[in-house]
Amino acid sequence: MGAIRLEKVKKSFGTLDVIPGVDLDINDGEFVVFVGPSGCGKSTLLRLIAGLEDVTDGKILIDGTDVANEAPAKRGLSMVFQSYALYPHMTVYNNIAFGLKMAGESKDVIDQKVQSAAKILNLTDYLDRRPGALSGGQRQRVAIGRAIVRNPAAFLFDEPLSNLDAALRVNMRLEITGLHQELKTTMIYVTHDQVEAMTMADKIVVLQAGRVEQVGKPMELYNSPANKFVAGFIGSPKMNFLGGELAAKHNCHEIGIRPEHLTVSTDRGDIAATVKIAEHLGAETYLHVEADGLGPMTVRATGEMPLGEHDKIFLTPEQDRIHRFDAHGLALGPS
Amino acid sequence: MENKQTPLGYISFSVFAWIVGLLIFFPIFWMVLTSFKTELEAVSIPPSFISFDWTLENYAEVQERSNYFKFAMNSVILAVGSTLVGLVFAVTCAWAMAFNPTKRTKDALLWMLSTKMMPPVGVLVPIYLVFRDWGLLDTRFGLIMVLFLMNLPIMVWMLYTYFKEIPTDILEAARMDGATLPKEIIFVLLPMAVPGIASTMLLNVILAWNEAFWTLNLTTSDAAPLTAFIASYSSPEGLFWAKLSAASTLAVAPILVIGWFSQKQLVRGLTFGAVK
Numbered sequence A: 001m002g003a004i005r006l007e008k009v010k011k012s013f014g015t016l017d018v019i020p021g022v023d024l025d026i027n028d029g030e031f032v033v034f035v036g037p038s039g040c041g042k043s044t045l046l047r048l049i050a051g052l053e054d055v056t057d058g059k060i061l062i063d064g065t066d067v068a069n070e071a072p073a074k075r076g077l078s079m080v081f082q083s084y085a086l087y088p089h090m091t092v093y094n095n096i097a098f099g100l101k102m103a104g105e106s107k108d109v110i111d112q113k114v115q116s117a118a119k120i121l122n123l124t125d126y127l128d129r130r131p132g133a134l135s136g137g138q139r140q141r142v143a144i145g146r147a148i149v150r151n152p153a154a155f156l157f158d159e160p161l162s163n164l165d166a167a168l169r170v171n172m173r174l175e176i177t178g179l180h181q182e183l184k185t186t187m188i189y190v191t192h193d194q195v196e197a198m199t200m201a202d203k204i205v206v207l208q209a210g211r212v213e214q215v216g217k218p219m220e221l222y223n224s225p226a227n228k229f230v231a232g233f234i235g236s237p238k239m240n241f242l243g244g245e246l247a248a249k250h251n252c253h254e255i256g257i258r259p260e261h262l263t264v265s266t267d268r269g270d271i272a273a274t275v276k277i278a279e280h281l282g283a284e285t286y287l288h289v290e291a292d293g294l295g296p297m298t299v300r301a302t303g304e305m306p307l308g309e310h311d312k313i314f315l316t317p318e319q320d321r322i323h324r325f326d327a328h329g330l331a332l333g334p335s
Numbered sequence B: 001m002e003n004k005q006t007p008l009g010y011i012s013f014s015v016f017a018w019i020v021g022l023l024i025f026f027p028i029f030w031m032v033l034t035s036f037k038t039e040l041e042a043v044s045i046p047p048s049f050i051s052f053d054w055t056l057e058n059y060a061e062v063q064e065r066s067n068y069f070k071f072a073m074n075s076v077i078l079a080v081g082s083t084l085v086g087l088v089f090a091v092t093c094a095w096a097m098a099f100n101p102t103k104r105t106k107d108a109l110l111w112m113l114s115t116k117m118m119p120p121v122g123v124l125v126p127i128y129l130v131f132r133d134w135g136l137l138d139t140r141f142g143l144i145m146v147l148f149l150m151n152l153p154i155m156v157w158m159l160y161t162y163f164k165e166i167p168t169d170i171l172e173a174a175r176m177d178g179a180t181l182p183k184e185i186i187f188v189l190l191p192m193a194v195p196g197i198a199s200t201m202l203l204n205v206i207l208a209w210n211e212a213f214w215t216l217n218l219t220t221s222d223a224a225p226l227t228a229f230i231a232s233y234s235s236p237e238g239l240f241w242a243k244l245s246a247a248s249t250l251a252v253a254p255i256l257v258i259g260w261f262s263q264k265q266l267v268r269g270l271t272f273g274a275v276k
């Protein structure tokens, strides 16, 4: 079991309130992703749950028990660090076995558990090596192996893939998703990466300046962001925000329209614009344009577009995909 | 970064370095040489260089007159003892400072180091009185305490700089794995810091071995180390250069051998982690 509940969790470093007060419910078996800009407190929140930092105030309930004042080991959680944090002086076997040794398990139990973890993670051939003699992906697998043998109530990941190259990231992403499907253990995963967040999460928590901006399924956040911040943060390229007359026409302070929800035409449309830069990716084309009287906008068009600098185009937003925001940046719902 | 040396510059630097090295080494070389001379040759002018009657007489006499091994044993006990006691305190102290720093950690470190700038003679009287009243004079225990306290700031500094280079993540991983604090230090921190600990211990053994002020002032015979052994050959019985040289050679020989074999660790230790 691994249901985690945060109640008014606060954290200050000196006079700096990094987490001013967070309430959050994580159900057993859920894959929860924390996203947010750099410095927003994702790692801090994760470390508070882990017990590596002491809360300034508030409760952390794991399966109903407040563990806010318990030592990390007592919470029954495992953590995978961005830097892997393997013990460099121990073999892979001993790295994975360390937690079990600390728990006083018998040699046979340890051996059986380490071997089975190694098998799941394809590490059987490397058990006698030191971490220094492994590739980045293998090190990451050892770190995961170390986490799973302890059979934790939940896994905590702090940007575990950010040190890997792009191809390996995709692989490890799939492996972690696979692991979650197999183990069905609660996972909390911190990342910068949109794609990781959207593809892996059952539930995304968007943080800004230590505050929870919105919690929801990936597609909920994409389709109905609660405010301008979430709207701008989820989705890539970023949503276009337009004010002025166009917004007034929709009875709001500002409208948001995603780059993929604009249709491009060379002869007619709602918004006249001039192409500044066209990025041709093959499957799609990103157009960075200057819209007349509205400023810079980004358009994401499928397929190849024979457009370049100075070309005049017209953009038409998909009407049911327009997001409306009030003066405070809160979403207003469809008009 | 300009890092190219002209051959001429390179050669002149090398020559200069060699001259400095030889200047430093010469007195030791001369001492060893003198220890094999007779007393007469030792003071002859002009001094004889290689062509004298080599003799082991001085060594025989030195061992006969005073028991070298007793002094040497005291030196070993004091040097190793003070280093081991120091290590226990320095490791825990450096752990706290490196991994749980506060705003005042840097100040505390500097303050600790500043105590090394006080001339020892400034506290000779109080320490002597404490030793006398507590019956610590001429005891190994008393000297171990003084030597350990004397070197503690340096040990803490050295270990602190080494510990600083160890990623905190790894210790946190151990904490997540259920290691208690002593286990975290013994199974994770110390094995990773072995090179640093080795050079710290080495330097402290050498410093304690060479320490002469406290060992001479607080001992008479029972706890007297090799420094006292050398001192006993200096003035009172007239000038016996050859025997004094033999005694000195015997005193520095062990530490010189250790130092030679551990040059690499020592150099690393002496740079105080300043260069990575």
Ligand SMILES: Nc1ncnc2c1ncn2[C@@H]1O[C@H](COP(=O)(O)OP(=O)(O)OP(=O)(O)O)[C@@H](O)[C@H]1O
Binding pocket: A013, A016, A018, A036, A037, A038, A039, A040, A041, A042, A043, A044, A045, A192
């Ligand atoms: N030990 C500390 N002492 C003081 N301030 C800290 C400490 N740890 C973190 N902070 C501050 O807390 C804020 C949040 O940091 P945190 O590491 O949680 O951000 P993050 O969201 O994980 O960022 P990133 O995406 O860059 O990893 C930052 O402003 C950081 O400077």
Ligand SMILES: [Mg+2]
Binding pocket: A042, A043, A044
């Ligand atoms: Mg972080």
